[in-house]
Every structure is written in C-alpha cells, then in structure tokens.
Amino acid sequence: MDESQDEHGGLSRGLCITRKTVLVTRTRKQSEEMTAQLEAVGATVVHCPTIEVLSPDSWAQLDASIRRIKQYDWVVFTSANGVRFFFDRLVEIEIEGPGR
Numbered sequence: 001m002d003e004s005q006d007e008h009g010g011l012s013r014g015l016c017i018t019r020k021t022v023l024v025t026r027t028r029k030q031s032e033e034m035t036a037q038l039e040a041v042g043a044t045v046v047h048c049p050t051i052e053v054l055s056p057d058s059w060a061q062l063d064a065s066i067r068r069i070k071q072y073d074w075v076v077f078t079s080a081n082g083v084r085f086f087f088d089r090l091v092e093i094e095i096e097g098p099g100r
Contacts, residue, residue, distance in 0.1 A: 018042030025050040030080070053081045062089055 021044045024031045028047055035045045066089065069075070077083045
C-alpha cells in the first residue's frame with residue numbers, strides 16, 4: 001500500500017489533488033466509486049467513456065464454448081465486463097437447458 005491509499009485501497013484524505021482534472025474513461029456506472037474518491041480529495045472529474053459494452057449480434061460462439069467448458073484447463077477473462085457477460089450467459093443457457 002502506498003501512502004496515497006487508505007487501508008482499503010481507496011484514496012487517502014491526505015492526498016490533495018485540488019485543481020487537478022482527471023479524465024475517467026470508464027462508463028459512469030463503472031466509475032462511481034472511483035469518481036467519489038477522486039472528488040473527495042479535490043479532483044475535478046471529467047467523464048469520457050471510451051467504449052460501449054453491448055451484447056454480441058450472435059451468442060453462438062460463446063454458447064458453444066460454454067457447452068465445452070469441461071474440456072478447458074483454463075478460462076481467462078480480460079475484463080470485469082467479460083466476466084459479467086460470461087456468467088449472465090451461463091445462467092441463461094442453464095435456464096434454457098444445455099441442449100437448446
């Protein structure tokens with residue numbers, strides 16, 4: 001933990017970034033906590049989301065991979081959004097049945 005963080009990994013009140021502008025590129029929904037922490041230590045936060053997370057046109061590739069999940073040794077996720085989409089889809093497939 002560096003001295004600019006509190007014991008929970010948040011920004012420390014001792015850190016003063018008044019009159020600094022911070023560009024946050026995550027969606028507002030995903031950056032609420034970060035924004036609150038930055039504003040609490042004096043930053044002006046500008047939101048400029050750089051991506052839009054949407055469902056794919058077809059779930060076929062992911063559905064096929066989920067059905068073969070036991071064949072994999074590893075599953076690697078590269079983002080929190082990927083994890084959310086994967087598990088949301090996993091639940092949908094289970095509800096509809098594996099042989100849809």
